[in-house]
Amino acid sequence: MTDPTSSLIAAMAIPALVIDADERVTASNQFADDLVSLPLTGRLFHNVLRQPSIIEAIETGLSTGEPQETRFFNTVARQKMTWTVTVNPVQAAGGQGVLVCFQDITASREAEQMRRDFVANVSHELRTPLTALLGFIETLSGAARDDAAARDRFLSIMGTEAGRMSRLVEDLLSLCRVEEDQRVRPTDTVELMGLIQSAADTLKTSRPYMSRNCDILGPESCEITGDADQLRQVMLNLIENALKYGYANSAVIVRVATTSHDRALGQAAVKIDVTDTGDGIEPHAIGRLTERFFRVDSHRSREMGGTGLGLAIVKHIVDRHRGKLRISSEKGVGSTFSVLLPLG
Ligand SMILES: Nc1ncnc2c1ncn2[C@@H]1O[C@H](COP(=O)(O)OP(=O)(O)OP(=O)(O)O)[C@@H](O)[C@H]1O
Numbered sequence: 001m002t003d004p005t006s007s008l009i010a011a012m013a014i015p016a017l018v019i020d021a022d023e024r025v026t027a028s029n030q031f032a033d034d035l036v037s038l039p040l041t042g043r044l045f046h047n048v049l050r051q052p053s054i055i056e057a058i059e060t061g062l063s064t065g066e067p068q069e070t071r072f073f074n075t076v077a078r079q080k081m082t083w084t085v086t087v088n089p090v091q092a093a094g095g096q097g098v099l100v101c102f103q104d105i106t107a108s109r110e111a112e113q114m115r116r117d118f119v120a121n122v123s124h125e126l127r128t129p130l131t132a133l134l135g136f137i138e139t140l141s142g143a144a145r146d147d148a149a150a151r152d153r154f155l156s157i158m159g160t161e162a163g164r165m166s167r168l169v170e171d172l173l174s175l176c177r178v179e180e181d182q183r184v185r186p187t188d189t190v191e192l193m194g195l196i197q198s199a200a201d202t203l204k205t206s207r208p209y210m211s212r213n214c215d216i217l218g219p220e221s222c223e224i225t226g227d228a229d230q231l232r233q234v235m236l237n238l239i240e241n242a243l244k245y246g247y248a249n250s251a252v253i254v255r256v257a258t259t260s261h262d263r264a265l266g267q268a269a270v271k272i273d274v275t276d277t278g279d280g281i282e283p284h285a286i287g288r289l290t291e292r293f294f295r296v297d298s299h300r301s302r303e304m305g306g307t308g309l310g311l312a313i314v315k316h317i318v319d320r321h322r323g324k325l326r327i328s329s330e331k332g333v334g335s336t337f338s339v340l341l342p343l344g
Pocket residue numbers: 171237241242245246276278279280281289294295296297301302305306307308309310311312335
């Protein structure tokens with residue numbers, strides 16, 4: 001018959017084991033056995049838990065009777081996992097023993113790392129234009145104070161750099177807003193063809209290199225339920241990318257098609273393909289394009305005023321609409337960014 005300690009340990013929802021004064025495991029549950037891929041009960045603990053920090057924590061716990069805490073690392077199905085290990089004194093067979101519990105903190109550690117990376121990225125992106133601005137302010141207040149030609153040139157560069165900072169802040173705010181209403185289903189009725197045309201017209205007039213042709217092909221009109229502002233932002237970002245990264249004399253094609261049943265969405269859907277003729281994207285980079293601040297060629301993107309947040313925003317918006325974003329690209333030929341959205 002199982003003793004009360006063993007049945008208590010077996011019922012725990014986290015990896016747990018008891019070690020007695022003779023340093024032997026007297027009870028362990030399946031979660032704990034899975035951690036080391038061995039049945040632990042009956043074994044001397046240092047033969048199975050080999051990481052120095054956990055051995056030290058258990059030895060100290062056994063000798064002093066004081067609670068201990070440490071970390072344990074392992075790899076499960078190629079995923080690196082991090083655990084907080086607590087060692088607490090308990091009455092075990094033959095005297096003072098310890099209860100060892102493992103708490104999975106992998107997700108919170110990853111979230112913390114992502115937050116740190118994000119802050120580091122934002123600071124870096126802001127520091128570059130800010131350093132330039134400070135430098136020009138210093139020059140204009142000193143050496144170039146009375147040089148009219150230099151003043152005009154520096155002011156123009158300062159305008160560009162300030163514009164870059166302002167765009168970054170705008171993009172960050174818009175990413176926050178999209179994340180905020182990620183769980184709320186959009187309810188506007190949106191006519192896609194008009195929305196795409198207006199996004200293309202806006203881009204055409206905004207920057208000189210955007211004045212190239214953007215052909216929009218598809219039905220006369222196409223109504224969906226969505227968030228008009230956000231879908232407009234999707235189209236602006238995708239068409240802008242196609243114009244920016246496509247070849248100078250080539251046209252961008254936006255093709256809209258509906259289907260009564262899309263397999264991926266399992267319902268009627270509309271597919272919007274934005275295609276450019278250009279250098280295309282290396283296959284290994286395609287999976288990373290929607291990461292915040294990821295750029296294939298950061299220098300080129302920055303030069304064109306990019307923040308590297310455009311596709312991250314697109315992905316969030318498409319997810320909110322329960323849609324899918326697909327990217328296909330061929331080196332030296334061009335790329336197609338496809339947005340699939342549920343209809344009706
Ligand atoms: N149509 C495309 N052809 C080739 N590369 C592309 C295309 N679209 C995006 N990319 C690559 O993906 C990267 C990320 O795109 P994303 O739109 O997120 O950022 P960005 O264009 O650099 O800046 P912005 O925040 O202003 O959009 C770009 O820097 C570029 O390297």
